Amino acid sequence: MKLDGITVRFGARVVLENFGIALPQRGIVAIMAPSGAGKSTLLRVLAGLQPAPGAELAPLTRMRRAMLFQEDRLLPWLTVLDNITLVMEGANRSARAHLALQQLGIGDAAALLPGSLSGGMRRRAALARALAVDPELMLLDEPFNGLDDEAASAAAACIRRQAEKGLALVVTHQREHALMLTDDIRLFTGPPLRPAG
Helix, strand or coil, X not given: CXXXXXXXXXXXXXXXXXXXXXXXXXXXXXXXCXXXXXXXXXXXXXXXXXXXCXXXXXXXXXXXXXXXXXXXXXXXXXXXXXXXXXXXXCCCHHHHHHHHHHHCCCHHHCXXXXXXXXXXXXXXXXXXXHHHCCCCEEEEECCCCCCCHHHHHHHHHHHHHHHCCCEEEEEECCHHHHHCCCCCEEEEECCCCEECC
């Protein structure tokens, strides 16, 4: 699918200028660029959270999307399980949420509040929330932040499994993280975000 004409300005600062990208229907694409280049803004546009008037994003409007932000964004007054089921639809939400937590190695954290978790556990809970939606498009912003090698490996396996059914777009500035997921690595610079080289 081809997305085009994405422009985002914050005052005088141009973050995306007539940006376009061709993406497959399935698999994993990693976008690498320096910090501040516009990667996170691009994900927010694709998630429908950041307006980009005039952008051609029609292929996305029919897709079930989930976004993992750089910050975990767990609601502190809800248990881990409730944070996940809150964004889910359909039957067996609790069972599906438990499965996502187990696959990420934190099944025993379901009844805990986010404030009692380590940073790595919170990151995996946030990823479980995105995966449990069974998205056709996953938008993942630095998904391995704060994870040790074992946890990152488990997370990568879950992302790859979900990407068999849809597309995962991962932004990172760490090549080793991109290589854990895919060999389709697109290099950019910016701002405004544009292909490197």
